[in-house]
Amino acid sequence: MVPVQFITHTTATIGYEDSAMLALRGGCKWIQLRMKNASDDEVEPIAVRLLEQCRKNQATFILDDRVELCKKIKADGVHLGKHDMPVDEAREVLGHDFIIGGTANTIDDIRQLKRLSADYVGCGPFRFTTTKEKLSPVIGLEGYKQIMQQVEHEALRIPICAIGGIELDDVMPILETGVHGIAVSGAILRADDPVQMMQSFLNADK
Numbered sequence: 102m103v104p105v106q107f108i109t110h111t112t113a114t115i116g117y118e119d120s121a122m123l124a125l126r127g128g129c130k131w132i133q134l135r136m137k138n139a140s141d142d143e144v145e146p147i148a149v150r151l152l153e154q155c156r157k158n159q160a161t162f163i164l165d166d167r168v169e170l171c172k173k174i175k176a177d178g179v180h181l182g183k184h185d186m187p188v189d190e191a192r193e194v195l196g197h198d199f200i201i202g203g204t205a206n207t208i209d210d211i212r213q214l215k216r217l218s219a220d221y222v223g224c225g226p227f228r229f230t231t232t233k234e235k236l237s238p239v240i241g242l243e244g245y246k247q248i249m250q251q252v253e254h255e256a257l258r259i260p261i262c263a264i265g266g267i268e269l270d271d272v273m274p275i276l277e278t279g280v281h282g283i284a285v286s287g288a289i290l291r292a293d294d295p296v297q298m299m300q301s302f303l304n305a306d307k
Contacts, residue, residue: 103272103305104282106131106223106262108165110232112290118147120290125158127289127299133180135165137234149174163202168194178202180223183210184235188217202262206237208251215259223284224248226265227275232286233265240265242274249279269298272305 107124109117109132121132132155136144148164152174155162163178164171166185171178178200181188188203195201203214205224214222228239240248245263252261263275264284272283285302292298 102303103276104131104262105129105299105302106133106163106264106282106284107289107299108133108135108232108264108284108286110135110286110290115290115295118151120286120295121151122154123295124289124299125154125160127296128303129299130158130160131163132160133163133165133284135180137165141167141170145170145174148176152176161200163200171195171199178220180204183237188214188219192218205261206240208248211248211252211257211259211261212255215257219259221260221262223262223264224280225263225284227263227271228266230266230287236265242278245275245278245280253279269301269305272302276306 107129109120111117117136124132134148134151152162161177163180164176165180168179168186168191172195180202181191182204188201191201200220202221202223203219205211205214205222211222226236226239260281262282262284263280267283267285268288275283289295289298
């Protein structure tokens with residue numbers, strides 16, 4: 102099974118919570134709740150409900166950015182973008198019982214995240230995507246190949262997850278670069294049947 106992270110998003114008919122539930126119904130085992138422009142008060146009730154659903158489905162539940170809220174509700178961890186709290190500061194708040202992921206665009210970013218004690222790296226974007234603001238330079242397959250060769254050469258033992266505009270046909274070529282997993286959002290929610298599309302991503306290696 103392909104390691105797939107689902108990052109919540111919205112469409113005209115699907116809300117953040119519903120998007121996560123569709124991914125869970127499709128068998129996804131890693132949900133990240135990202136509600137960038139919402140307050141903690143808006144996010145907390147949704148996060149609490151999704152944490153309960155992730156527990157029921159043996160799925161990992163990650164909050165985007167919100168370190169204090171993660172600690173409060175005892176989510177599994179946080180994902181920190183380049184403009185969020187630094188990973189080492191988050192580690193001081195959360196300790197080592199929580200997962201902390203970081204965003205990277207280059208091998209230098211990955212080295213830095215490893216030094217700061219990140220548990221995994223979301224590396225992207227693979228291609229242009231409208232679900233992410235302040236997009237970094239596109240990496241593409243060749244970029245992932247070069248990054249993963251350097252990761253192996255330097256023995257940087259940290260899981261790398263590709264992210265950004267990934268479609269179903271991209272999954273195997275990306276994994277063949279040595280990347281450990283993928284993150285998806287729009288490709289699931291734009292599908293006629295999001296649950297079936299998630300299942301297709303998870304089984305793309307079969």
